[in-house]
Amino acid sequence: MMGIIELSNMEFKSETSSERNLTVQTARTSGSEGAYRRHKQPHVKGLSVENTPSMSSTNTTIVSAPGKVLLAGGYLVLDRAFSGLVVATDARFYTLVRPSNHSRAASTEPYRITVRSPQFENATWNYLVSVQGQDITLTASPEDESKNTFVELALMYSLAMLGHLIPSERITETLKSGLEIVIAGNNDFYSQRKELETRGLSLNTGSLRQIPLFAPTHTTLGKVHKTGLGSSAALITSLVSAIFIHFKASTIGQEDVLQNKFLHNVAQFVHCLAQGKVGSGFDVSSAVWGSHTYKRFSPEVIQDVMNQDARNDIPALLKVLDPKQTEWDNVVVPFKLAPRLHLMLADIDAGSHTPTLVSNVLKWRKTKPEEANGLWEHLGRTNDTVVALLKKLEAMAKDHPTEYDLAIQKASALPASEWGSLVNQSITGHDATAELLVQINLEFLTVRRYLREMSQLSEVPVEPEEQTRLLNACLSVPGVLMAGVPGAGGFDAIFCIVLSEESRSGVEAVWSNFEEMSVGPLLCQESVEGGLVLELGQDKPFSGEDRIVQRLLEV
Numbered sequence: 001m002m003g004i005i006e007l008s009n010m011e012f013k014s015e016t017s018s019e020r021n022l023t024v025q026t027a028r029t030s031g032s033e034g035a036y037r038r039h040k041q042p043h044v045k046g047l048s049v050e051n052t053p054s055m056s057s058t059n060t061t062i063v064s065a066p067g068k069v070l071l072a073g074g075y076l077v078l079d080r081a082f083s084g085l086v087v088a089t090d091a092r093f094y095t096l097v098r099p100s101n102h103s104r105a106a107s108t109e110p111y112r113i114t115v116r117s118p119q120f121e122n123a124t125w126n127y128l129v130s131v132q133g134q135d136i137t138l139t140a141s142p143e144d145e146s147k148n149t150f151v152e153l154a155l156m157y158s159l160a161m162l163g164h165l166i167p168s169e170r171i172t173e174t175l176k177s178g179l180e181i182v183i184a185g186n187n188d189f190y191s192q193r194k195e196l197e198t199r200g201l202s203l204n205t206g207s208l209r210q211i212p213l214f215a216p217t218h219t220t221l222g223k224v225h226k227t228g229l230g231s232s233a234a235l236i237t238s239l240v241s242a243i244f245i246h247f248k249a250s251t252i253g254q255e256d257v258l259q260n261k262f263l264h265n266v267a268q269f270v271h272c273l274a275q276g277k278v279g280s281g282f283d284v285s286s287a288v289w290g291s292h293t294y295k296r297f298s299p300e301v302i303q304d305v306m307n308q309d310a311r312n313d314i315p316a317l318l319k320v321l322d323p324k325q326t327e328w329d330n331v332v333v334p335f336k337l338a339p340r341l342h343l344m345l346a347d348i349d350a351g352s353h354t355p356t357l358v359s360n361v362l363k364w365r366k367t368k369p370e371e372a373n374g375l376w377e378h379l380g381r382t383n384d385t386v387v388a389l390l391k392k393l394e395a396m397a398k399d400h401p402t403e404y405d406l407a408i409q410k411a412s413a414l415p416a417s418e419w420g421s422l423v424n425q426s427i428t429g430h431d432a433t434a435e436l437l438v439q440i441n442l443e444f445l446t447v448r449r450y451l452r453e454m455s456q457l458s459e460v461p462v463e464p465e466e467q468t469r470l471l472n473a474c475l476s477v478p479g480v481l482m483a484g485v486p487g488a489g490g491f492d493a494i495f496c497i498v499l500s501e502e503s504r505s506g507v508e509a510v511w512s513n514f515e516e517m518s519v520g521p522l523l524c525q526e527s528v529e530g531g532l533v534l535e536l537g538q539d540k541p542f543s544g545e546d547r548i549v550q551r552l553l554e555v
């Protein structure tokens with residue numbers, strides 16, 4: 001057994017097969033866990049289980065990655081000249097990897113990997129793996145009813161890379177009993193309207209809390225209504241990382257930037273390949289690093305390997321994905337909402353097709369470059385101002401906690417349009433927190449004004465009128481700091497940032513009474529756990545208390 005390489009010495013030299021170690025954050029077990037982990041939900045029998053459930057956590061790896069919401073920078077973030085603000089959610093995607101239950105016989109090649117997504121109908125995929133020295137090839141079983149390109153590419157490339165990174169004996173040893181992989185996304189990733197209907201429950205957060213973890217979606221992956229949290233990015237990031245960790249090509253417990261960069265680069269590459277295009281990558285980025293401001297990587301970085309021929313030269317691919325050997329120029333600056341600010345999300349049942357919106361906006365930018373670039377400059381600057389003000393607010397909370405709390409309390413009782421009256425009311429004569437709140441609110445209204453202008457000029461419904469009416473109704477509730485359309489906008493979703501539980505209830509009431517569109521609240525909030533988390537495996541044992549891990553071991 002080779003020793004763990006010191007992180008400072010770590011090199012991803014593709015021509016050697018020496019051991020590499022990659023790092024993800026270890027799951028926290030107390031205090032700051034996401035709302036989902038804290039909620040005491042009644043235990044309701046959820047999924048039908050195909051295989052005999054194995055409660056054993058031995059040799060089991062579980063890695064999770066968060067969903068995302070792009071609060072500012074939609075479209076602009078496709079261009080390196082601009083930044084986006086992405087917040088990771090405590091709704092996560094989980095990948096479990098363990099030796100298979102039923103393949104004692106299959107101790108020789110080809111090894112078998114079975115992947116299940118128990119929330120869906122017809123969602124089992126079988127793969128056959130052959131190992132010849134450093135060359136590892138994976139093929140989908142021809143007997144499968146459906147194909148999952150995202151899963152297949154993630155497995156194919158992760159294993160092929162492992163062949164060049166760790167000794168082949170370790171690979172065959174790990175594969176010899178076959179592998180079982182279970183993939184599950186938090187309920188918030190998919191519309192729960194059908195599940196609520198089945199249970200005779202109405203569409204509100206109280207009802208959503210009664211649904212079991214990883215509830216069945218009553219449909220196939222192809223037909224499911226997604227809520228826009230970025231299922232494929234979170235899935236690929238958790239799957240790729242779980243594989244690297246399960247094969248002990250990675251270690252845990254240290255926050256090593258280089259190692260996470262490698263996992264990021266692999267996930268980013270696989271996601272681009274599966275999507276058939278190089279997007280901005282903000283979703284994979286937040287799945288790895290949590291909330292941050294994001295400046296994209298130059299597409300040229302991976303352009304040359306963006307085809308299936310990359311399989312034929314894994315050392316060359318490893319070189320491109322090695323953060324030390326290739327210039328990955330993405331910029332990630334960590335971000336955190338100030339205390340007492342709560343993110344609220346809702347999906348709109350109407351939905352929009354993001355690739356169509358993107359292609360039409362980019363077409364407009366190409367045909368009217370002056371008009372578009374002028375607007376993007378203004379919008380980009382206003383987005384940056386909003387981020388800078390949110391950071392100032394966070395600093396204010398740290399430096400002057402008592403004044404900050406008092407100001408938030410007062411602002412919670414009034415709609416944002418009336419916060420101006422709070423600025424000069426404090427004992428010191430000037431309330432700096434109230435002033436920041438006013439500025440953030442106004443700047444974000446300006447962001448929305450530019451987005452509506454973009455809608456008009458490009459004829460793409462980025463903030464459609466129906467959404468404008470909904471957002472304005474939310475902003476009339478006391479204690480609502482921001483309301484907007486995330487990401488590409490359209491009819492997909494809305495977000496609000498609110499200052500208190502009362503504000504949250506007020507906004508929820510607006511959503512359930514809104515008659516123009518069906519507004520479905522989500523339960524998730526900002527992730528406090530950051531990006532990638534090792535939930536189980538290596539030196540992170542099963543405590544018996546984490547009900548998410550417990551549930552994953554059962555399904």
Ligand SMILES: Nc1ncnc2c1ncn2[C@@H]1O[C@H](COP(=O)(O)OP(=O)(O)O)[C@@H](O)[C@H]1O
Pocket residue numbers: 117119148149150151183184185221222226228229230231232233235
């Ligand atoms: N629970 C899951 N299990 C397996 N694959 C999944 C799961 N959820 C999503 N995927 C994969 O992600 C693809 C959806 O990707 P995409 O349409 O880009 O959605 P999104 O915008 O949510 O990322 C699916 O076709 C499937 O391959």
Ligand SMILES: C[C@@](O)(CCOP(=O)(O)OP(=O)(O)O)CC(=O)O
Pocket residue numbers: 069070073074075076077078228229230279280281282354358486487488489
């Ligand atoms: C337009 C964009 O900048 C942002 C789109 O963000 P969304 O969060 O709307 O994405 P989907 O989950 O794919 O619907 C495109 C991009 O950056 O890739």
